[in-house]
Amino acid sequence: MAASTTRRRPPRREPGTGTTTTDRVYGWQDDPGESLPPAVPAELRPVPDLSLAPLRMRIQAAQPPASGAYQLGTPEFRYWSAAEALARGAAFWRQFLPAGTTWQPGAELLVLLDEGEDFNAYYDRQALNFFHGTAGGRTVYSGESPDIVCHEQGHGVLDALRPELFDAGSIEAAAFHESFADICAILAALQLQSLRTAIVTDTGGNLSRSSRLSRLAEQLGWAIRQISRDAVDPDCLRNAVNSFFYHSPEELPTSGPATALSSEPHSFSRVFTGAFFEALAGGFRQAAAAPTEADLHKVSVDLAKLLAAAVQAAPVVPEYFSQVAAALLAADASSGGRYRDVLTSAFVRRGILSTHAAVGMAAVQATMALAVAPPGGAATVPSRELPHLALSGAEFGLGDVPLLVRAASEPRRLVTAAAAIGVGSISAPSSERAARAFVEDLIQRGQIDAGDHGEIPGWIVHPHTFKTHRLVKSENGFLLSRRLFDCGFRAHVMG
Numbered sequence: 001m002a003a004s005t006t007r008r009r010p011p012r013r014e015p016g017t018g019t020t021t022t023d024r025v026y027g028w029q030d031d032p033g034e035s036l037p038p039a040v041p042a043e044l045r046p047v048p049d050l051s052l053a054p055l056r057m058r059i060q061a062a063q064p065p066a067s068g069a070y071q072l073g074t075p076e077f078r079y080w081s082a083a084e085a086l087a088r089g090a091a092f093w094r095q096f097l098p099a100g101t102t103w104q105p106g107a108e109l110l111v112l113l114d115e116g117e118d119f120n121a122y123y124d125r126q127a128l129n130f131f132h133g134t135a136g137g138r139t140v141y142s143g144e145s146p147d148i149v150c151h152e153q154g155h156g157v158l159d160a161l162r163p164e165l166f167d168a169g170s171i172e173a174a175a176f177h178e179s180f181a182d183i184c185a186i187l188a189a190l191q192l193q194s195l196r197t198a199i200v201t202d203t204g205g206n207l208s209r210s211s212r213l214s215r216l217a218e219q220l221g222w223a224i225r226q227i228s229r230d231a232v233d234p235d236c237l238r239n240a241v242n243s244f245f246y247h248s249p250e251e252l253p254t255s256g257p258a259t260a261l262s263s264e265p266h267s268f269s270r271v272f273t274g275a276f277f278e279a280l281a282g283g284f285r286q287a288a289a290a291p292t293e294a295d296l297h298k299v300s301v302d303l304a305k306l307l308a309a310a311v312q313a314a315p316v317v318p319e320y321f322s323q324v325a326a327a328l329l330a331a332d333a334s335s336g337g338r339y340r341d342v343l344t345s346a347f348v349r350r351g352i353l354s355t356h357a358a359v360g361m362a363a364v365q366a367t368m369a370l371a372v373a374p375p376g377g378a379a380t381v382p383s384r385e386l387p388h389l390a391l392s393g394a395e396f397g398l399g400d401v402p403l404l405v406r407a408a409s410e411p412r413r414l415v416t417a418a419a420a421i422g423v424g425s426i427s428a429p430s431s432e433r434a435a436r437a438f439v440e441d442l443i444q445r446g447q448i449d450a451g452d453h454g455e456i457p458g459w460i461v462h463p464h465t466f467k468t469h470r471l472v473k474s475e476n477g478f479l480l481s482r483r484l485f486d487c488g489f490r491a492h493v494m495g
């Protein structure tokens with residue numbers, strides 16, 4: 001087989017003897033980063049098994065390469081390093097899923113490792129799609145980064161747990177999808193002992209410091225910076241160590257540079273990711289006087305378990321961040337309350353929970369039972385959807401045909417609120433106002449494919465913007481339907 005001619009050692013920092021084996025493959029310890037040769041080690045790991053259920057996966061390949069320790073930069077190396085990251089992420093989430101949970105597309109999720117030229121990656125309810133792009137004389141493969149691979153897989157995991165979120169007409173629900181995906185990348189990375197040890201050393205035990213763990217997708221971030229200087233952080237795509245404070249997304253600009261918070265879902269997701277990461281750092285700090293990598297592993301498992309419970313319990317409503325925060329506190333209370341203080345502190349400091357709401361939560365959480373199917377319990381019902389809400393089409397240039405949007409309108413079981421910038425709490429917008437703001441944002445960013453409708457007055461016509469949504473004609477009006485969650489960079493220079 002031709003592939004065996006490229007089966008050699010990576011150029012540096014490889015562990016082991018370098019003898020060719022078939023029961024070991026190389027996996028990156030973390031995103032390979034921007035330096036050449038990479039400063040991040042590729043490590044020999046057992047051959048990953050993507051066929052385990054639930055969360056079975058398959059990388060599409062005419063002929064999958066035989067397992068082995070291939071040379072860095074080869075397609076075979078990328079195949080196995082992606083497979084290793086995918087298997088690690090799936091193994092991690094498998095333990096927190098209610099029995100019977102499957103991917104939305106079915107028992108198996110397809111992975112397309114190189115779908116052509118773009119600086120992107122996306123989940124479209126059919127497959128995880130990855131691309132390659134060239135910048136600064138280098139070609140970067142989004143499917144090579146464990147951060148990006150586990151982020152896209154995270155969209156699929158959340159879609160399995162809470163399919164209602166996929167098409168929710170709400171900025172906060174869309175932003176939460178991005179945040180959950182980033183959190184998946186962080187938690188999957190923490191399942192590697194070598195990375196945990198490195199992070200505890202690098203941060204001196206203070207996880208609140210920016211580190212390889214908090215910095216996501218350094219390599220793709222570098223490539224995007226060569227094209228659009230302020231679109232991403234100076235040292236990565238996004239950083240979970242940040243200081244963004246909650247603000248109603250309806251009142252934020254539709255887009256902005258990476259340094260500012262905007263209502264664009266990837267930008268806004270950083271508020272929730274930052275709070276979750278702070279809780280992770282706090283949980284680690286409180287684990288022991290001198291916590292170790294084993295404590296870090298335990299905190300990662302504990303918080304993931306709470307998060308899986310919270311996303312199933314929290315109703316999809318416009319103030320979704322604060323509802324998930326409250327559900328995290330409730331899930332924690334029902335398993336002993338070990339993380340109550342660190343969760344409360346993280347979400348109050350970010351304004352995701354107002355101090356008033358946090359006080360209210362403390363009173364109810366002790367008695368609150370979560371309506372969550374435990375692992376081994378009832379199955380998630382596939383294809384659950386939110387109800388359609390008809391918005392006036394005239395408002396959006398559609399004449400007298402209504403625009404149908406799935407509204408974030410599930411019944412609330414608990415009243416929570418985010419903090420106002422001044423005093424007190426913010427009253428959440430109605431589902432209708434949230435849906436309007438969501439649609440307006442999509443139009444302003446040129447992200448809706450108008451399909452058969454052709455040109456719509458007042459809509460941005462930009463053939464190169466990435467379309468996350470499309471209009472679908474139906475008997476009752478135009479349905480706004482999500483096509484995919486992408487990784488957030490509109491590569492309009494690609495042509």
Ligand SMILES: [Zn+2]
Pocket residue numbers: 151152155177178181485486487488
């Ligand atoms: Zn994403």
